[in-house]
Amino acid sequence: MEQVLIARQASSLGLNPSMSETKTIWGETGNFDAIELTAITDPQARVNALIAGDMHMISDVDAKMIKLIERSDGVSINSTKSGRYGGVCILKNTAPGNNPDFVKGMQLIQDRERIVRSILKGKGEVGNDHPISTAYGADHCYELPQRQYDPEKTKYHIKKSGISSAELYVAEVATGIGDSCLLMQNNLKKIGFDLKIKKVPTDGYWGAVWMKEPLNVVSWNMRPTANSMLDIQFAPGAAWNDTFWNNERMGKLLKMNLAETNPAIRHEMFCEMQALVNMFSGMVISYHTNVNDGVSDNIHGIPVNPLGSIGGCTWPEFAWMEA
Incomplete structure (x- = not known):
């Protein structure tokens, strides 16, 4: 099963939701079998999880840690100009x-x-x-x-x-x-x-x-x-x-x-x-x-959207994982 793991700054009600693909009346959409969101409030811990490969994507990268991600192998920064x-x-x-x-x-x-x-x-x-x-x-x-x-x-x-x-x-x-x-x-x-x-x-x-x-x-x-x-x-x-x-x-x-x-x-x-x-x-x-997110290099297709983190939160519909 192809599962993508995401760490956010916060998750509603402190929950870590896990979602599986469901066929709906909206037809074929999305490229992952499952998605798991994890709330990691500490900025350094989120970055560490990305670099270690424990997470595929993280939101809200602290500006102090951008250079660390840019220097690390297998991960990169998605920085989108925004009105935030x-x-x-x-x-x-x-x-x-x-x-x-x-x-x-x-x-x-x-x-x-x-x-x-x-x-x-x-x-x-x-x-x-x-x-x-x-x-x-x-x-x-x-x-x-x-x-x-x-x-x-x-x-x-x-x-x-x-x-x-x-x-x-x-x-x-x-x-x-x-x-x-x-x-x-x-x-x-x-x-x-x-x-x-x-x-x-x-x-x-x-x-x-x-x-x-x-x-x-x-x-x-x-x-x-x-x-x-x-x-x-x-x-x-x-x-x-x-x-x-x-x-x-x-x-x-x-x-x-x-x-x-x-x-x-x-x-x-x-x-x-x-x-x-x-x-x-x-x-x-x-x-x-800017909206600054950290992403593993094997994740592709995240749209450019200034309205929120990780493609304006629309990435599940468009992103895909390279094997």
């Missing part, structure tokens, strides 16, 4: 996020180029404090000026805010998020601001911390369209509006954009929405990371 990102949520409905100068200071202290170069090992791109990366193609607003790392402007806005310290809750929910927050903390320290980092476990994070603590980290996968990404996170009153930023103009643009058939006008709308998020929301998005 890790960011900092600053809640706008409470202090200190209800102070626009504080938010602006947190955005201006991001050393974005260094994050992509040193933390992501080049497997990503700089962010501009909105979720629509260049992976969204024509819907990305290339015209919007890129926010730059500027300690002096940060110092100005922080002083104007009257805030001298804050606490950021950090769990390793996204590639590079922990290291990027430490870099942020160090850069703020240089200008006299005390950013306390409270490390918390990933278990229970989404229920206990996200959208509850005034400063917390977040991870978002890319959505199929720019409108759906902006709507789910930034529509006024949306259930997952994780900075509690409510902007009437944003809500109108999201609806108007869906009805607009002129590509040029749609692009103008997308640019305005990205500018609104960039200037007025509580999001700090300093980088977008």
Whole structure:
């Protein structure tokens, strides 16, 4: 029996499901007799399992371990450009996020180029404090000026805010998020601001911390369209509006954009929405990371899909194993 073994960062309810091929009304699809998914939460352990041949594929390879896989025989990295990102949520409905100068200071202290170069090992791109990366193609607003790392402007806005310290809750929910927050903390320290980092476990994070603590980290996968990404996170009153930023103009643009058939006008709308998020929301998005998966060299046919790990989770239909 041809069975493929996959290690993921997490598996629903802590289960390790094993699936066998079933003939259904959908006809012939898939090339494996069986698939087994295993949850290995430790990033190093996942990589070790791949290199040792215990797993055929692993998802969410830590950037620090990409070089190790690239140097190892029989395995390789699948790196796909994506809109996936890790960011900092600053809640706008409470202090200190209800102070626009504080938010602006947190955005201006991001050393974005260094994050992509040193933390992501080049497997990503700089962010501009909105979720629509260049992976969204024509819907990305290339015209919007890129926010730059500027300690002096940060110092100005922080002083104007009257805030001298804050606490950021950090769990390793996204590639590079922990290291990027430490870099942020160090850069703020240089200008006299005390950013306390409270490390918390990933278990229970989404229920206990996200959208509850005034400063917390977040991870978002890319959505199929720019409108759906902006709507789910930034529509006024949306259930997952994780900075509690409510902007009437944003809500109108999201609806108007869906009805607009002129590509040029749609692009103008997308640019305005990205500018609104960039200037007025509580999001700090300093980088977008590629989807990085580790794959055995005898596995072929994984589709290029930026929406999630291992071909956007569509690989069982297309992949095959070389004997």
